[in-house]
Amino acid sequence: MNNKLLLHSCCAVCSSHVISVLAQEYDLSVFYYNPNIWPREEYEHRKSEQIRLINTAPFCSNVKYFDEEYDHSEYLACVNGLEKEPEGGLRCTECFRMRLERTAQFAKKNNFDLFCTTLTVSPHKNSEIINAIGEELAEKYDLSWLYSNFKKKDGYLHSTQLAKEYDLYRQDFCGCEFAWRGRTQTTFM
Numbered sequence: 228m229n230n231k232l233l234l235h236s237c238c239a240v241c242s243s244h245v246i247s248v249l250a251q252e253y254d255l256s257v258f259y260y261n262p263n264i265w266p267r268e269e270y271e272h273r274k275s276e277q278i279r280l281i282n283t284a285p286f287c288s289n290v291k292y293f294d295e296e297y298d299h300s301e302y303l304a305c306v307n308g309l310e311k312e313p314e315g316g317l318r319c320t321e322c323f324r325m326r327l328e329r330t331a332q333f334a335k336k337n338n339f340d341l342f343c344t345t346l347t348v349s350p351h352k353n354s355e356i357i358n359a360i361g362e363e364l365a366e367k368y369d370l371s372w373l374y375s376n377f378k379k380k381d382g383y384l385h386s387t388q389l390a391k392e393y394d395l396y397r398q399d400f401c402g403c404e405f406a407w408r409g410r411t412q413t414t415f416m
């Protein structure tokens with residue numbers, strides 16, 4: 228029996244490559260928890276694309292899906308005082324921590340062996356920071372963290388190819404209102 232792995236997913240596009248790799252090796256479940264996404268319509272659209280990918284792609288055939296209720300106030304409370312931080316700064320670190328901590332809690336409650344995240348597939352996100360948070364939470368919740376840097380070995384390129392193949396929605400900003408305001412400077416997906 229393969230180890231039970233809970234994969235936090237930020238969106239269908241990033242998850243596509245990661246699932247295609249991990250589903251071969253683990254009893255894989257996707258956990259969609261992203262209260263950072265704004266507005267709600269954007270959140271719902273990204274979520275429905277995540278579900279559509281899992282329901283249609285053959286490499287997702289044994290993958291299970293879980294999510295949590297959307298509550299954007301959780302995110303706003305988490306980044307209170309950090310709104311003006313630049314992309315990739317402290318606001319993002321706290322945003323990663325919030326999402327990974329809920330993932331760890333869900334993993335613990337539901338008897339997963341390990342947890343990890345799709346976030347490291349993005350060339351715009353610092354995988355060292357993400358892995359350090361994951362390790363810290365693994366210790367706190369007595370779980371194992373799967374170290375990753377999914378952008379390596381053309382992982383990001385593969386995710387864009389799969390997005391094309393499955394006609395996935397490719398957003399042009401990371402997710403929160405602060406990233407949306409800066410979207411003319413940076414393209415995320």
Ligand code: SF4
Pocket residue numbers: 263264314315318319320322323401402403405406
């Ligand atoms: S830019 Fe992305 S990672 Fe950073 S705080 Fe906003 S949603 Fe979170």
